[in-house]
Amino acid sequence: MRLGGKVAVVTGAGSGIGRAIAQCFAAEGAKLAALDLAQDTARQTIAAAEGAGHRAYGVDVADGAAVAAAFAQIEADFGALDVLVNNAGVQSAPGDGSEQLLKTGQQIIHMEDAAFARIMAVNVNGVFFCTREAARRMQRGGGAIINMSSIAGLSSQGTIAYCASKSAVLGLTRASARELGRFGIRVNAICPGVIDTPMTAEIPEAFINTLVSATPLGRQGQPEDIARAALYLAGEESSFVTGQWLSPNGGLVMC
Ligand code: NAP
Numbered sequence: 123m124r125l126g127g128k129v130a131v132v133t134g135a136g137s138g139i140g141r142a143i144a145q146c147f148a149a150e151g152a153k154l155a156a157l158d159l160a161q162d163t164a165r166q167t168i169a170a171a172e173g174a175g176h177r178a179y180g181v182d183v184a185d186g187a188a189v190a191a192a193f194a195q196i197e198a199d200f201g202a203l204d205v206l207v208n209n210a211g212v213q214s215a216p217g218d219g220s221e222q223l224l225k226t227g228q229q230i231i232h233m234e235d236a237a238f239a240r241i242m243a244v245n246v247n248g249v250f251f252c253t254r255e256a257a258r259r260m261q262r263g264g265g266a267i268i269n270m271s272s273i274a275g276l277s278s279q280g281t282i283a284y285c286a287s288k289s290a291v292l293g294l295t296r297a298s299a300r301e302l303g304r305f306g307i308r309v310n311a312i313c314p315g316v317i318d319t320p321m322t323a324e325i326p327e328a329f330i331n332t333l334v335s336a337t338p339l340g341r342q343g344q345p346e347d348i349a350r351a352a353l354y355l356a357g358e359e360s361s362f363v364t365g366q367w368l369s370p371n372g373g374l375v376m377c
Pocket residue numbers: 133134135136137138139140157158159160163181182183184209210211212213244248270271272273313314315316317318319320321322
């Protein structure tokens with residue numbers, strides 16, 4: 123059991139990559155605090171997870187006060203916190219110009235303020251709020267924080283707000299790794315390629331096929347491909363790794 127006795131918080135645990143990470147961690151002995159916008163989907167994740175003692179929480183990670191209250195509750199429920207996976211994220215929001223992007227290749231000029239702000243609020247502010255709450259508690263005994271960035275954070279593939287937010291996640295990762303290392307807290311990022319989840323179901327199949335044909339390993343990734351990377355970064359095997367990113371992307375992006 124690579125995470126035996128560890129308490130792991132996973133955000134966005136009710137779907138796709140977050141669900142796969144939560145279930146992989148539970149199979150490796152972790153106790154789960156599964157967070158999602160809808161508590162019900164997080165509940166479904168823990169219901170299907172191995173082991174016992176998991177709990178589900180409904181919280182919007184973009185709401186700093188709600189995040190603080192959720193982490194206080196997690197501390198009361200579990201008494202400790204060892205691993206945080208900042209996985210919750212959105213790639214689109216109403217008014218973000220993604221429809222125009224598909225039709226004309228132009229999106230920036232159509233992006234509305236509220237859409238840009240919402241994508242940044244979930245993907246960046248959410249990582250900051252959860253990292254701050256976790257670090258306050260991990261300072262006592264160390265821990266591992268894993269931030270979900272994207273190949274969009276390494277390249278220009280994606281909408282403007284999504285690329286900006288996922289690049290910002292890499293900056294947050296490096297800055298927090300530098301500051302928190304002295305407490306035995308490691309902070310790393312994962313930059314997934316194109317993974318088969320409800321998020322990518324929004325993307326036209328023809329475009330996915332173009333990406334797959336440009337991928338040396340010749341397939342779309344599965345959520346479990348990312349869960350195995352998260353397991354490595356959460357456990358002892360990566361005990362000298364911090365401030366880094368790992369990109370399971372089948373070779374689509376190399377840098
Ligand atoms: P997904 O299937 O859409 O799952 C994301 C989960 O996060 C959903 O359960 C969603 O809830 C939840 N969520 C969204 N906003 C939230 C908020 N404000 N507070 C709490 N939970 C929230 O997406 P995924 O593909 O698994 O993506 C997971 C992460 O990987 C994201 O950060 C994404 O950017 C990143 N990523 C994905 C890919 C890919 O190809 N799939 C590639 C690179 C990076 P609702 O469903 O209720 O909105």
